[in-house]
């Protein structure tokens with residue numbers, strides 16, 4: 001297949017890495033000024049902003065027009081948080097009511113997405129009716145949609161009409177040979193088409209849709225599912241091509257395959273990637289492009305700040321009885337947005353001026369600036385953090401996910417997150433605790449330290465035995481501060497010299 | 507001549523808008539085909555539209571009771587492999 005690549009970025013080997021060539025429109029992170037301005041306060045795309053803003057998805061799109069080997073349309077597993085897994089199908093009217101109810105209750109709510117449970121564009125009537133009403137009734141909410149791309153080209157004009165803020169296309173490959181191992185069939189022009197032919201059509205449509213959107217100035221994010229042995233080696237090429245065509249972000253997510261899900265990959269024993277493989281691939285694909293390391297693969301019907309789901313407050317019965325004064329809500333929302341925008345701007349200004357005082361108070365305390373470490377060399381260290389709202393605030397045994405930070409002389413940087421099961425739910429018996437603890441240890445493999453608010457005696461020993469140092473000394477401190485103070489302690493103790501890795505591994 | 511939707515239907519709505527005769531309707535516990543209206547798409551399409559998009563093997567059958575999408579035909583999972591996986595999960 002013929003995919004023209006327009007190369008914007010200088011070749012890596014030319015000795016001019018993007019961060020030292022900041023004078024062009026494309027800056028350090030590969031974004032144009034225009035796009036950066038649009039994403040820097042975006043709850044989904046800005047590492048800063050996602051602590052302040054909230055987004056929600058409504059499930060109005062049940063039908064799908066392709067089959068992916070990682071999806072099974074039969075099951076709706078309520079405990080899952082994979083994309084496309086939902087609990088409650090809404091009509092467009094119900095979805096609009098729910099959106100207005102949430103936006104009036106949670107003024108931070110700023111993005112409404114339609115992502116499933118099928119393909120939104122395979123349900124054009126329901127999807128566009130929802131967007132049409134919301135564009136009228138809630139003009140202060142950004143609208144977004146996710147799609148497999150098969151029928152994207154024919155719907156681009158309609159997306160423009162409703163002022164869609166951004167579109168996510170799931171692109172797992174640009175080669176039909178690879179695609180044939182991911183997509184068994186598509187429904188195309190009134191027929192079911194199988195195998196390589198199906199994959200070739202899908203890829204063509206995805207690429208065409210991507211180009212049409214970026215030409216029209218709509219933000220496009222590309223999602224890829226990392227499937228070891230299938231597309232792992234192929235994804236760097238995907239990244240290069242979608243970036244050349246103007247996608248502003250490439251988000252690589254891990255395959256989640258278990259036999260119990262009844263998917264092709266699950267049943268056939270396809271393995272899911274190790275956290276380290278995912279990170280390596282994200283590093284390879286990052287290049288000069290922004291990778292969304294904080295992505296939590298939010299549920300298709302999720303409500304809330306990323307990583308925090310408040311869906312249970314907005315069930316259909318509850319929203320029926322809620323009084324919504326959206327005019328009044330819009331005023332509150334506008335004030336809050338202005339306040340947050342000012343705060344983010346201040347934070348950015350601080351981050352860019354190293355001489356700024358470190359201790360100036362901030363009105364919202366749950367996310368602090370990166371603390372600049374002492375200017376000494378030391379190798380980077382990965383640390384897992386049991387966090388809430390930007391603080392080291394969760395008991396190890398209650399954590400359902402860990403944020404992974406890389407601490408180095410350049411400061412603390414969020415590089416990913418790892419999902420786990422909380423192995424002990426309070427006063428109930430911990431049941432399967434040992435097995436869960438073992439899985440948690442596997443999930444945070446590669447991290448040398450785990451920061452949490454508290455931790456039990458038993459997991460402490462197990463973690464130490466696995467070479468992961470538990471640390472409960474920084475409870476309720478901002479993550480980045482805590483991470484850097486641990487790193488600085490390690491540095492002072494001489495544990496971060498180049499040789500200390502070899503010593504540790506030996 | 508008519509097709510039928512049976513209980514394995516997952517109510518995904520994919521078939522409903524495609525029927526050239528509006529024979530498919532939402533019902534509880536699953537979608538149904540009005541037999542009088544269904545022509546198996548003859549005269550309109552080469553293939554029955556509902557059966558061409560339905561993602562669930564076995565959910566749509568003909569008058570002989572045969573699945574238009576038999577086991578393994580859509581997922582690519584060999585039926586033996588599927589049965590073994592289910593048995594293993596049940597045994598846990």
Ligand code: SF4
Nearest residue numbers: 525544546547554556
């Ligand atoms: S076979 Fe054709 S006519 Fe019959 S229900 Fe399916 S889509 Fe409608």
Ligand code: SF4
Nearest residue numbers: 515516518519521560
């Ligand atoms: S496409 Fe199949 S599963 Fe979906 S509603 Fe129709 S019969 Fe049911």
